Amino acid sequence: QFLFYMFSFSPYELFLLSLQVPEIIGTLRQASKSSARNNDITPFPMSPANFAKKFEVLFCGRVSVAHKKAPPALIDECIEKFSQLHSLGKTDKGNSGGLVDGLKRALSFQSNGLGGGAVGNGADGSFNTGTRPLFKKEPSFSSLHGLDENGLSPEISNANTTDPHTLSTKVQPSNLQENRTMLFTVGRSQIYLVSPDTKKVAIEKSFREISFCSQGIRHVDHFGFICRETVEGGNGHFVCYVFQCTDESLVDEIMLTLKQAFSVAALQQNAKTQSQQCDVCPMQQLHRLCERIEGNAYSIGVTTIRACPKSDQEENELVMVSLRNLYEEKQKHHQHTVPGEAKQLVDPCLEGSRLSVGQMCGGSGDSIMNAVPEEAAKKSKEELRELWRKAILQQILLLRMEKENQKLQASENNLLNKRLKLDYEEITPCLKDVTLVWEKMLGTPGRAKVKFDTETIHAAVAQGVPRQHRGEIWKFLSEQYLLRQTVPARPPSNPTPYKELLKQLTSQQHAILIDLGRTFPSHPYFQAQLGAGQLSLYNILKAYSLLDPEVGYCQGLSFIAGVLLLHMGEEDAFNMLKFLMYDVGIRKQYRPDMIILQIQMYQLSRLLHDYHRDLHGHFEQQEIGPSLYATPWFLTLFASHFPLGFVARVFDMLFLQGPEVIFKVALSLLGSHKPLILQHDSLESIVDFIKTTLPNLGLVQMEKTINQVCEMDVSKQLQAYEVEYHVLQDELQDTPPTLNQQQRAAQLERTNQSLRQQNLDLLEELQVCHARVCNLEGQVEVLAQSESRLKEQVSALEEEKQQLETTVTQLQNLLTSLGIHPTSLDGLTLLPPSDTQKASEGLDVRTADPEHPALPQGS
Numbered sequence: 001q002f003l004f005y006m007f008s009f010s011p012y013e014l015f016l017l018s019l020q021v022p023e024i025i026g027t028l029r030q031a032s033k034s035s036a037r038n039n040d041i042t043p044f045p046m047s048p049a050n051f052a053k054k055f056e057v058l059f060c061g062r063v064s065v066a067h068k069k070a071p072p073a074l075i076d077e078c079i080e081k082f083s084q085l086h087s088l089g090k091t092d093k094g095n096s097g098g099l100v101d102g103l104k105r106a107l108s109f110q111s112n113g114l115g116g117g118a119v120g121n122g123a124d125g126s127f128n129t130g131t132r133p134l135f136k137k138e139p140s141f142s143s144l145h146g147l148d149e150n151g152l153s154p155e156i157s158n159a160n161t162t163d164p165h166t167l168s169t170k171v172q173p174s175n176l177q178e179n180r181t182m183l184f185t186v187g188r189s190q191i192y193l194v195s196p197d198t199k200k201v202a203i204e205k206s207f208r209e210i211s212f213c214s215q216g217i218r219h220v221d222h223f224g225f226i227c228r229e230t231v232e233g234g235n236g237h238f239v240c241y242v243f244q245c246t247d248e249s250l251v252d253e254i255m256l257t258l259k260q261a262f263s264v265a266a267l268q269q270n271a272k273t274q275s276q277q278c279d280v281c282p283m284q285q286l287h288r289l290c291e292r293i294e295g296n297a298y299s300i301g302v303t304t305i306r307a308c309p310k311s312d313q314e315e316n317e318l319v320m321v322s323l324r325n326l327y328e329e330k331q332k333h334h335q336h337t338v339p340g341e342a343k344q345l346v347d348p349c350l351e352g353s354r355l356s357v358g359q360m361c362g363g364s365g366d367s368i369m370n371a372v373p374e375e376a377a378k379k380s381k382e383e384l385r386e387l388w389r390k391a392i393l394q395q396i397l398l399l400r401m402e403k404e405n406q407k408l409q410a411s412e413n414n415l416l417n418k419r420l421k422l423d424y425e426e427i428t429p430c431l432k433d434v435t436l437v438w439e440k441m442l443g444t445p446g447r448a449k450v451k452f453d454t455e456t457i458h459a460a461v462a463q464g465v466p467r468q469h470r471g472e473i474w475k476f477l478s479e480q481y482l483l484r485q486t487v488p489a490r491p492p493s494n495p496t497p498y499k500e501l502l503k504q505l506t507s508q509q510h511a512i513l514i515d516l517g518r519t520f521p522s523h524p525y526f527q528a529q530l531g532a533g534q535l536s537l538y539n540i541l542k543a544y545s546l547l548d549p550e551v552g553y554c555q556g557l558s559f560i561a562g563v564l565l566l567h568m569g570e571e572d573a574f575n576m577l578k579f580l581m582y583d584v585g586i587r588k589q590y591r592p593d594m595i596i597l598q599i600q601m602y603q604l605s606r607l608l609h610d611y612h613r614d615l616h617g618h619f620e621q622q623e624i625g626p627s628l629y630a631t632p633w634f635l636t637l638f639a640s641h642f643p644l645g646f647v648a649r650v651f652d653m654l655f656l657q658g659p660e661v662i663f664k665v666a667l668s669l670l671g672s673h674k675p676l677i678l679q680h681d682s683l684e685s686i687v688d689f690i691k692t693t694l695p696n697l698g699l700v701q702m703e704k705t706i707n708q709v710c711e712m713d714v715s716k717q718l719q720a721y722e723v724e725y726h727v728l729q730d731e732l733q734d735t736p737p738t739l740n741q742q743q744r745a746a747q748l749e750r751t752n753q754s755l756r757q758q759n760l761d762l763l764e765e766l767q768v769c770h771a772r773v774c775n776l777e778g779q780v781e782v783l784a785q786s787e788s789r790l791k792e793q794v795s796a797l798e799e800e801k802q803q804l805e806t807t808v809t810q811l812q813n814l815l816t817s818l819g820i821h822p823t824s825l826d827g828l829t830l831l832p833p834s835d836t837q838k839a840s841e842g843l844d845v846r847t848a849d850p851e852h853p854a855l856p857q858g859s
Contacts, residue, residue: 054513437460551581
C-alpha cells in the first residue's frame with residue numbers, strides 16, 4: 001500500500017482534530033524522503049515489456065467510502081447496493097455512450113461516504129493543482145492520447161458535479177445496457193483501465209493514489225480498489241471501484257499481480273531515493289521542516305486560526321500545495337553535493353517558506369484595492385436585445401462550424417486509417433477496365449439476391465481485385481457463395497448479436513491478449529500496444545470465442561481476423577470470420593481434437609504423391625511429414641509467414657472457391673520450388689527453407705502461383721483421400737491389442753470420442769444429403785408440372801390439326817365443285833381459310849393468263 005503525499009483539512013478541522021495533525025505531518029515527512037518523487041509523477045516510457053499483465057474485467061460501479069482502508073466485506077456490500085439500485089430502477093437508462101459515459105456519471109457525484117463519515121467530493125485522480133501535467137503522453141501507447149493532465153478521459157474530467165441528482169448519490173452502479181468491459185492493465189507504476197469499445201483509456205491511476213485492494217468474500221469473482229480523488233476546489237474523498245471477473249482464479253491472479261507490482265515499485269523507489277539524496281536537497285529541507293513543526297502541531301493549528309480568522313479550507317490547502325511546489329521547483333534545479341562539502345544554512349526551511357496568503361493568492365491587498373473597474377454605461381433594451389440576437393447567431397454559427405469541423409476531421413481520420421490499413425504491396429495490379437467491371441457488379445441494385453455469371457466472376461478474380469474495394473468485394477463473393485449453395489450451412493447455436501457479445505466476459509482472454517502482440521507485429525495498424533488495431537482485433541476474437549464455445553479461441557484465428565480487419569470495419573470483419581468458419585467450413589480444423597487437421601495433412605501428402613512424386617519421396621526419405629511445415633498454412637491461411645499482398649490474393653480465391661484453395665496453394669508452392677528443395681538433404685535444412693526462404697517469393701512467382709490455383713481442380717481427389725484416411729484408421733483400430741487394460745480403456749475412450757465426432761459429421765452430411773434430396777424432389781415436381789403443361793399444349797395442337805384437316809377437306813370439295821381436280825394443287829401453296837374466297841374469285845383471272853393456262857378436267 002502507498003500513502004498519499006498530501007491531505008487537505010480546513011483550519012477549523014485542524015483545530016478540532018489537532019491530535020491527528022502529527023499523522024498528517026508524518027505523512028508529509030514520509031513523502032518528502034523521496035527526492036525524485038516529482039520525476040515519478042510522469043509515467044515510464046510505454047514499451048511492451050513494461051506492461052506486466054492485462055485482464056478483461058467488467059466494471060460494476062463506484063462507491064464513495066469514508067476511509068482509505070475498508071472492511072473485508074466492503075466489496076460484498078457494494079455489490080448488494082448495486083443490486084438494490086438496479087432493482088429499484090434508479091440507474092440512468094437514457095444515456096448510451098458506452099463505458100466512458102458510464103464512468104462519467106460514476107465520477108460526477110458527491111457523496112457523504114459509505115460509512116456515514118463526512119468527506120468531500122471529487123472527480124479526478126490528481127492532487128496537483130498546478131499547470132504541470134500529471135501524466136505524459138507517449139506515442140507508443142496510442143490510447144493515452146485521449147487523457148487529460150489528470151489521467152482521465154476528457155468526458156470524465158469534464159463531468160458536471162453540480163447536478164443535484166448526482167450530488168446526492170452515494171453509490172453509482174454502471175449501466176447494464178452499456179458495454180462495461182475493460183482491459184485492466186497493470187503497469188510498472190500505474191493501473192490503466194482501457195475500454196475496447198471506445199478505444200481509449202477510461203481512467204488511469206498511479207500506485208501512490210491506491211490505498212487498498214480487496215476481493216469479495218461471498219462474491220469471490222469480484223474485486224475492487226480504493227483511491228483518493230479531488231476536484232478543482234481541492235476537496236478530496238475516497239472512492240472504491242468494483243469490478244467483476246469470469247471466475248475466482250482470475251481474481252486471485254489479479255490480486256497477486258497487484259501485490260507483486262506494488263512490492264517491486266516500492267523496492268525500486270527506495271533504491272532510487274537512496275541514490276539521489278544529499279544533505280542539502282530541498283526535499284530534505286522540507287523533511288526537516290516537517291520534523292520541526294511536528295512537535296508543535298497544536299500551537300501551529302491555533303496560530304493559523306488566529307492569523308487567518310477569515311480563511312477556509314481552500315486557503316489552508318493552498319498554503320500546503322504552495323509549500324510543496326516551492327520545494328519541488330527547487331529540487332528540479334538542485335545539484336547534489338558531496339556530504340563533506342555540505343554547508344550549514346541558517347534556517348533554510350523557514351527562510352524559504354515565509355509566504356503570505358496574499359502572495360500565494362497572486363498579489364498584495366493594495367493591488368486588489370487599486371483594481372477598481374469603471375462603471376459600465378447602461379444600455380437600452382433594444383441594444384441589449386440586439387446584442388443577445390447577435391450572440392445567439394454567433395453561437396449557432398460556431399456550433400455549425402464545429403459540427404462541420406468534426407465531420408471533416410472524422411472523414412480525414414477514416415481516410416488515414418484506411419490508408420494505414422492497406423499499407424502493403426499488391427502483387428496483382430488491377431487494371432482500370434477490371435476495376436470498372438467490379439464497380440459495376442458492386443453497384444448492382446439488390447445484388448445480395450442477384451446471381452451473377454460464375455465465369456464472369458472467376459475471370460474478374462483471376463485478373464485482379466482492386467485493393468481499395470477488396471473488403472466490399474469479399475462481402476460480394478460471400479453473397480454469391482451463399483446463392484450458389486443449394487443447402488444452407490448449419491448456423492451457429494448462439495444467435496447473440498455482435499454488440500451484445502462484446503458486453504460479456506470471455507474465459508479465453510489470456511490466450512487472446514498474448515497473441516495480440518504476435519499478430520502482424522510489423523504492420524503499422526497493429527504495432528501500437530493496445531492501440532485501435534489491437535483493441536478491434538481483441539473485440540473480434542473475444543466475440544467469436546463467445547459465439548462458438550466449442551472452438552473458443554485457437555491460435556491462428558488472430559491472423560485470419562487481422563486480414564479481414566485490414567480491409568473492412570470491425571463488425572463486418574466479424575461477420576466475414578463467421579462466414580468463413582461456418583459457411584465455407586474451415587471451422588472444423590480448429591476443433592479441440594484436431595482430427596480434421598490430421599485428415600488435411602494426409603490429403604496434402606497424397607496430393608503431393610500424385611503431382612510431385614519425386615518431392616514426396618524426398619520428404620519420405622527425410623521423414624518429413626506435412627505437419628512439420630504445413631500446419632500454420634492451414635491454421636492461418638498463409639497469413640503468418642507470407643506477405644500480405646499474397647495472402648490477400650489467397651483470400652480472394654478462398655471466398656470464390658472454398659477451402660480447397662489451401663491445398664492448391666500449398667501444392668503450387670511446393671511444386672514451383674521443387675528443384676531448390678531437392679538440393680537440401682537434411683530435415684533441418686528442408687524445414688528451414690520452407691519456413692523462411694519459401695515465403696519470400698517474388699511478385700512474378702506469387703502471380704504464377706495464383707494463376708495455377710485458378711486452373712487446378714482437386715475436389716474429387718480430396719473426397720477420395722478423406723474416405724481413404726478413415727478406412728486406414730479403422731484398419732489400425734482392428735489390429736490385435738498389445739496394451740494393458742488401462743491403456744486399452746484409454747484407447748477405447750479416444751476411439752469413442754472420435755466415433756462420436758464422426759457420427760456428428762456424418763449426421764451433418766446426412767442432413768445435407770436429405771436437403772439435396774428434398775431439393776431434387778422439388779425439381780421433379782416442377783418437371784412434372786411442366787410435363788402436364790406440355791401435354792395440354794400437345795392436345796391443343798392436335799385439335800388445331802383436326803380443324804386444319806377439316807378446312808383442307810372443305811377446300812378440296814370447293815375446288816372439285818369448280819371443276820379443279822385436287823391433285824393439280826400438289827405443287828401450289830395452300831392459302832389460309834380466310835383467303836379461300838379471294839382465291840376462288842381470282843381463279844378466272846389466272847386461267848386467262850397465258851403463263852398459267854387452265855387445267856383440263858380430269859387431268
